[in-house]
């Protein structure tokens with residue numbers, strides 16, 4: 280299939296995921312689903328099959344995110360609120376080297392937490408540390424060799440092998456999610472939602488109990504879906520971006536110059552400013568391309584017999600969207616194998632997005648948090664690059680760009696030195 284796509288000069292992944300309607304929007308009962316399903320009878324959005332429950336929950340989340348300010352100023356304010364803590368942490372590292380590993384996870388987690396639970400956690404809060412540990416561990420286990428063993432040999436599933444860790448983690452996360460819901464139930468005023476949980480509880484009241492898919496166990500899983508999806512993805516993309524920026528000082532400097540020129544005396548950037556910053560936009564996108572954060576997307580399956588590039592694909596076939604291959608495919612990119620913002624710039628230096636760019640996937644199951652993630656990446660990168668200069672430490676040896684594989688790709692732990700450019 281890849282060969283016929285190449286012959287036609289088209290992007291195979293896009294043609295596949297973007298098929299009309301919902302031909303491949305289904306999901307098989309995969310090992311991932313089985314893994315995460317243990318201990319609960321519900322799934323919510325990410326691993327749920329195509330159908331009315333998925334559609335209703337997806338619509339509800341998009342509407343609720345919009346009501347809490349996505350695309351409006353209030354989401355920018357949430358991001359800037361969290362950025363002030365990131366800046367405080369980096370301020371303490373000025374003149375030294377620091378590892379950004381947990382900092383970006385904490386920040387991304389807190390931004391989505393303010394929408395979900397109406398609260399953020401201090402960076403040394405035990406609950407935040409536990410959430411992040413559970414998510415990062417499970418992101419590796421569920422696409423790792425032990426998950427393959429689990430999937431291939433049903434008889435070993437109850438044995439005390441390392442995949443049991445994923446179930447233990449899921450059980451702890453579910454309990455934490457349920458505690459948050461119970462706390463909300465005690466403190467909420469119906470009809471006056473403070474956050475996503477309150478909105479969902481209001482929706483449950485509205486729909487009643489007659490066959491509605493809006494029920495508490497779904498809410499518990501929904502919180503975890505959104506919290507995990509909104510944390511490990513954005514943070515690993517930022518980690519990759521700063522790994523490459525600290526090792527490519529020329530690119531970092533060009534970004535800084537453009538940001539300063541465009542913002543002049545303005546205290547901070549807004550998301551709209553991206554249209555006046557083609558080079559920085561290109562760097563943000565190039566970071567996402569090279570990060571290849573969710574390399575195999577979420578596994579789909581065909582919902583009916585379908586045709587793709589002349590191939591017949593029967594209903595129920597497992598589809599693994601290889602987003603990573605699209606984002607490095609020769610013929611689709613000027614510089615497929617190097618970190619080079621020119622991949623997103625035309626001859627006139629204007630920002631241009633090739634169709635093979637699909638870190639959020641495409642089609643009906645496209646990432647639900649794309650808008651939020653894009654806003655976070657732009658505002659965080661612009662703000663930090665304007666205030667600080669990041670460099671690869673002289674004594675750190677050669678950088679290792681090989682990521683650690685999992686549901687998400689993670690750069691190996693690294694440090695960068697931090698210098699202050701401006702104080703206000």
Ligand code: HEM
Pocket residue numbers: 296324325326337391504505508509510512513516572573576577578600638639640641643644645646647648649651652
């Ligand atoms: C750089 C950051 C992000 C990347 C690269 C990313 C990527 C992806 C990808 C590849 C998928 C699978 C789409 C498919 O099945 O075809 C996905 C699904 C999803 N993402 Fe994201 N994501 C990011 C940030 C976020 C954020 C911030 C949220 C939270 C609001 C989020 C929530 C979701 C949800 C709920 C789904 C499941 C959608 C569905 O099946 O209907 N993501 N994401």
